[in-house]
Amino acid sequence: MIIARAPLRISFVGGGTDLPDFYRQYPGRVFSVAIDKFTYVIANHIPHAKKIIVKYTQTEVVDNLDDLKHTRIREALRDLGIDKNIEIASFADISSKSGLGSSSTFSVALLKALNSYLGNSLSKQDIAEAASRLEIDILKEPIGKQDQYAAAFGGFNVFQFNSDESVDVKPVNILHKTKNDFQKHLILFFTGTTRDASSVLTEQKSNIADKMEVLKNMSDSVFKFEELILKGDFEQAGKMLDEAWKRKKSLASKISSNSFDKIYEEGINAGAWGGKILGAGGGGCMLFMASPDKMANIKEKVVALANKEGLIGFEELPFKFTECGVDIVYRDDRK
Amino acid sequence: MKNHITKFFDEMNHYMKQVSHDEISKAFRILEAAYERDGRIYVIGNGGSLAIARHFVGDLNKTVFGHHIHKDVKRFQSVALPTTDAELTAWANDIGYDMVFAGPLKNYVQEQDVLVAISSSGNSANIIKAVEVAKEKGIPVIGMSGFDGGKLNQLADAKILVPTEKGRYDLVESIHETICHLITNYFQGVINYKEIGSQEI
Numbered sequence: 001m002i003i004a005r006a007p008l009r010i011s012f013v014g015g016g017t018d019l020p021d022f023y024r025q026y027p028g029r030v031f032s033v034a035i036d037k038f039t040y041v042i043a044n045h046i047p048h049a050k051k052i053i054v055k056y057t058q059t060e061v062v063d064n065l066d067d068l069k070h071t072r073i074r075e076a077l078r079d080l081g082i083d084k085n086i087e088i089a090s091f092a093d094i095s096s097k098s099g100l101g102s103s104s105t106f107s108v109a110l111l112k113a114l115n116s117y118l119g120n121s122l123s124k125q126d127i128a129e130a131a132s133r134l135e136i137d138i139l140k141e142p143i144g145k146q147d148q149y150a151a152a153f154g155g156f157n158v159f160q161f162n163s164d165e166s167v168d169v170k171p172v173n174i175l176h177k178t179k180n181d182f183q184k185h186l187i188l189f190f191t192g193t194t195r196d197a198s199s200v201l202t203e204q205k206s207n208i209a210d211k212m213e214v215l216k217n218m219s220d221s222v223f224k225f226e227e228l229i230l231k232g233d234f235e236q237a238g239k240m241l242d243e244a245w246k247r248k249k250s251l252a253s254k255i256s257s258n259s260f261d262k263i264y265e266e267g268i269n270a271g272a273w274g275g276k277i278l279g280a281g282g283g284g285c286m287l288f289m290a291s292p293d294k295m296a297n298i299k300e301k302v303v304a305l306a307n308k309e310g311l312i313g314f315e316e317l318p319f320k321f322t323e324c325g326v327d328i329v330y331r332d333d334r335k
Numbered sequence: 336m337k338n339h340i341t342k343f344f345d346e347m348n349h350y351m352k353q354v355s356h357d358e359i360s361k362a363f364r365i366l367e368a369a370y371e372r373d374g375r376i377y378v379i380g381n382g383g384s385l386a387i388a389r390h391f392v393g394d395l396n397k398t399v400f401g402h403h404i405h406k407d408v409k410r411f412q413s414v415a416l417p418t419t420d421a422e423l424t425a426w427a428n429d430i431g432y433d434m435v436f437a438g439p440l441k442n443y444v445q446e447q448d449v450l451v452a453i454s455s456s457g458n459s460a461n462i463i464k465a466v467e468v469a470k471e472k473g474i475p476v477i478g479m480s481g482f483d484g485g486k487l488n489q490l491a492d493a494k495i496l497v498p499t500e501k502g503r504y505d506l507v508e509s510i511h512e513t514i515c516h517l518i519t520n521y522f523q524g525v526i527n528y529k530e531i532g533s534q535e536i
Binding site (some may be wrong): 036106121122123129154155171176177179180322323324325327329331 | 356360361364368369371372445446449471472473486521524525529530532
């Protein structure tokens with residue numbers, strides 16, 4: 001048995017520029033950080049069962065690969081030439097569709113587990129590329145590569161998406177003190193609603209031609225954001241998030257709902273410098289950047305309004321940054 | 336005599352400035368990830384470099400946590416390989432000196448671990464053999480080398496090279512020792528910020 005895990009992530013600026021229709025014309029960039037919320041995938045060899053058994057929020061037991069309903073697992077197995085005698089299970093700290101990159105985190109953990117199962121040794125970049133190939137080329141999802149890379153590498157990174165499909169990984173060398181301070185200036189809420197990235201991204205994709213200038217600015221703004229974070233200027237960084245959020249809303253109608261706009265404004269009025277909705281924007285998580293002494297007030301005001309707006313599941317999601325990317329955390333198949 | 340002393344310290348300064356900050360930062364990140372996922376950190380070297388390696392193991396395991404030693408704080412799992420003189424000489428005597436690190440490493444190594452290899456020439460056979468075991472397993476390698484870096488600097492993920500002319504073990508070893516202390520100092524900070532929210536030691 002092999003247990004692989006990969007982290008979820010918070011992307012700060014640049015999201016939306018990792019789509020091919022953009023980066024084929026201008027480099028896309030994103031500043032993203034892995035957090036200590038993980039998805040685990042277990043792969044177990046079951047030589048006597050002759051079946052495929054897959055356990056997630058449902059359990060599937062099938063004789064033929066084609067009968068497997070779990071799309072990612074089915075296509076990953078098909079691509080790797082595994083069609084029997086395997087049992088796969090997944091566990092996740094946070095439910096899917098949270099806006100924290102969970103689908104790609106799952107793909108990364110899955111491919112790490114399956115490749116290790118086959119005895120293949122893959123680098124972090126190899127895994128990121130394999131997950132991207134699974135989701136974009138095979139499953140034809142209208143997404144970019146930022147989440148796969150964030151989950152594979154872990155830590156603080158600036159990823160650059162080039163027109164030749166290559167991805168440059170630039171780790172951000174943030175000092176321990178600054179990292180600690182940064183964390184204290186952030187508060188993350190789960191909105192209690194989930195959303196499907198695909199519909200928002202499909203619309204976003206079709207708007208790219210119109211929005212080239214806006215997207216170019218977003219891509220370039222990543223360097224400025226990195227500089228501010230490294231300096232510990234969280235107020236300016238927070239304001240950048242606010243500007244970026246306002247610009248992103250102009251890109252697609254489904255990015256944010258009226259309730260979320262109100263809750264976001266409430267957070268700003270309660271003292272936040274800026275924030276964003278995480279993921280493709282129709283739901284998921286909401287992040288604010290503020291001075292630590294404002295956090296209690298922001299939390300109180302934002303949760304109260306959310307409840308009033310009918311978002312019963314709206315609650316704070318405490319987290320920490322992690323340097324860990326995709327890892328094997330256990331295996332008992334040493335020869 | 337004073338000139339001789341000044342010259343030595345000037346050379347130290349000169350070569351310290353040549354060490355890549357990016358590569359040291361890489362080492363910080365590799366070790367922090369290992370700490371988070373409970374990986375083991377094996378530190379190896381020959382002669383003076385072995386003394387540095389053993390010192391570093393103690394610093395990672397204890398010095399980093401000096402101000403929180405009685406608390407329930409998770410500590411690094413750094414390992415001096417092989418763990419006894421008896422095992423080291425057994426490998427050397429029976430199998431070959433080039434296997435004194437690679438042999439024992441194979442016993443312990445798991446995917447969550449890290450190898451720190453210290454070799455002034457970057458070409459010590461027993462160090463390279465161990466690095467090859469690490470790379471085959473897919474674990475990160477922090478390589479501290481000197482002179483032209485040799486094979487170690489090519490193979491390592493974090494390439495900490497002190498680029499003196501050949502033979503200046505005195506400078507390379509001194510700076511490697513300093514870098515180990517730099518890393519120790521950095522992680523003292525990491526733990527302090529984690530536990531008490533400040534650098535105050």
